Amino acid sequence: MTRHVTDWLGAYLDGELGGLRVPRVEAHVAECARCQAELDGLRALTVLLQESPPAEAIMPAERFVANVGLRLRDRPGQSAPQRAMEMGWRLVPVGLLGALAFVQSTFIVTWVVRVALWMGWGGSFAARWLPVSRGEWLVSELLSLPGASLAEAAGVILRFLGNGGPLGWSSTLYLVLLVLIGLLYWSWLASWWVRRQPHRLGVRDEAG
Structure with a gap:
């Protein structure tokens, strides 16, 4: 038998191959080095999976969301005045x-x-x-400064600042x-x- 039986090796190893295919696979593997190596690799992989610890169950989405909400509530947040x-x-x-x-x-x-x-x-x-326009008022006040007394000049300055x-x-x-x-x-x-x-x-x- 020259045709390789690599497609049947998985079912053969799991015991799911039935009928006349079992003796045909065994006879072929005994003569074919390639299929023998493929079968040995599958057996090694099966042993490795059996010896590995079982994977943890995936957490349901509802439980994951609940846990995240609890952690968020436990975190210290800002008070209302601080947020304001x-x-x-x-x-x-x-x-x-x-x-x-x-x-x-x-x-x-x-x-x-x-x-x-x-x-x-x-x-x-x-x-x-x-x-009176501001320009006219300003000119009249400034023209009155030269002949004004000290008190009048101070009054002009105060009015100037007051305006x-x-x-x-x-x-x-x-x-x-x-x-x-x-x-x-x-x-x-x-x-x-x-x-x-x-x-x-x-x-x-x-x-x-």
Whole structure:
């Protein structure tokens, strides 16, 4: 018999081969070195599997999910106030952006209203709120300084500062608010950078 019986060796070794095939396989294996080596390999593999410890049963998915949930609950987490503070800290840039948008929109609306009043669109309302332009008032006050006494000069300076300086209260307040928002934003960036440093140092230590 020249045809190899490698396809039957597994069933022969397991005792599942029946009929006249058993003596044919045995006779062939006795004469064929290749099939004999294949059979010896299957027998060695069977012995190895029998001697190996039984594999642990696979955990059901429901039990695995339950165990993960228990471990997550056992981990120490942040308290409600800490989570609220963390969320508020993360929303600081959003609040600063909203404040910047509010300040800019308020300044634009104020500027448009003042321009409209200066152009005489307000009628009596404009005469009441803007009797004299800021430029005329500033020039008249400065021209009165050379012949004024020390007390009058001090009064002019106080009125000058009381009206918001050379830019007026609206422009001065707008610039102050812009500077304040910028400082708060850079302070938040600095705190964010500081909070990131322990994480980066930990990553470097693990890499080293």
